[in-house]
Every structure is written in C-alpha cells, then in structure tokens.
Amino acid sequence: MKITFLGTGTSVGVPMIGCKCETCISTDERDRRLRASILIEHNGFYIVIDTSTDFRQQALRLGLDSVDAIFITHCHADHVFGLDDIRPINFRTGKAISCFASERTWRDIHQVFSYIFRPSGYEGLPKLIPNRIEGAFELFGMRVEPLEVIHGRLPVTAFRFNTEKSWAYVIDCNVIPDETLAQLKDLDLLIIDSLRYREHPTHLNLEKTLKYIEELKPKQTLLTHMSHDFRHNLLSGQLPEHISPAFDGLQIEI
Ligand SMILES: [Zn+2]
Ligand SMILES: [Zn+2]
Ligand SMILES: [Zn+2]
16 A cells, blocks of 8 residues: 655645745755645555645646545545546546545535535536445455544544554544544554644644654654644654654655
C-alpha cells in the first residue's frame, strides 16, 4: 500500500495570501502546502481522503487519472471544495465514484453541493455513489474503521486502515475521545493534525499532538494540516526521530 500526501496545509494553504513571514517566503519546497488530502493506492485501486480546494492542482501534479473511492472527513471548505473537479475522472472512466462519509457530513454536502443531487438531466455534473458510513467496512481488500474525533463542536471522521500493517489518518480535531483513543493503539503509522505551536479552539497544536502521540505510541508519526507557523526544517529539528512533519508529495510504502 502506498500513501501520497497530496496536501499538508491548513485551510488557507501555505504560503498564505499576502503573508511575508519566513515560512511563506521560504524557498524550501516542503514549506509549500496545499490543502490537506492524501491518496491511497492499494491492490491497484486509488482512494482519496477529502477532495480539497486544491484537488485539481494535486491531481495534475501527480498525474492522477483514476479514483475508485473518496472518503470525506467532514464538510469544511478546505476538505470538500474540490469535489466538482472529479468530473474529468467521471468523463474519462465513464463511471460514478463511490463516496464515503458520515450521515452528518452527507447532510452538509447536500447543502453545499445541492446542484449535484438535484435532478436536472444535465450530464456534466459530478457522478458519485453515496455511501453512508455506519461502522467498519471492507474495501478493496482492506478493513476500514471509521472513528470519531471532535473539531470544536463538529464530529469529524478519522480512519484506521488494517491490512498487514495498521495506520490511521486523524485530522481536523482538537479532542480525541477516549473511545477513539482506545481504537488507535498499536499503529505502525499515525498521520495526525498539528496546526501550529499556539493553542487553537478547533485543532491540535503541537503540544497537544505530542501528548496524544506519547499516549498512543505509534511506531511512526507524520504531522499534517500545518499552518505557516511551522518551517519544515526547524520543526523537523525539534521533533524526536519517530515523529516528522509530512510535506506535499511525500510518499510512504506501508
Ligand atoms: Zn481543515
Ligand atoms: Zn506566513
Ligand atoms: Zn475543518
């Protein structure tokens, strides 16, 4: 299984429009972060977690021309606003794409993208097969366990994947409930939200992220959904060897 980081940035991306801070003017490519999303390749199938605002650019950059499933963590703009850009993949394959989200997230998607679901007879709309996540499921030969984390007051879906190895994608949260923590044990890899150094009302800051890592003890951890507070090389130097900031384009075989 291969994981590719399509984007590792917070909602405004890095660099941020109009900002001249050290990170935003950095020439290190790893300081350029599109909106958070990953691509999973498994058994010849391609799954994206979230269709970020930058999905078009991310797909073009990678040469991605096929998507077999989409998982949506929650319906915030930075995670779903690329949904319309799946259309070229529909055109190319002639197929609708299975899309997995919680009931709450589907309600929000129906509001934000009402035109997709309204019967219009127009052929050029994004074609999705909606799947409501209700519990663990099997997909393309892997077991997927959806888990709930808290993002301010909004429940967000995190995902644990089990094949021969176990790993999880946990973003956009400031609290991981005890029940979810219990299901995040014994991970080979944890990919987790870490927004910035200072506290934030709806995201984990570095200190809180490190506390959860200490508790969960995954073999390896990659940080994502990062703001311009973090310069890649400075942050890397502040972290122990088994924890590192992810960056756009990073690929992990697991
Ligand atoms: Zn976000
Ligand atoms: Zn900046
Ligand atoms: Zn969010």
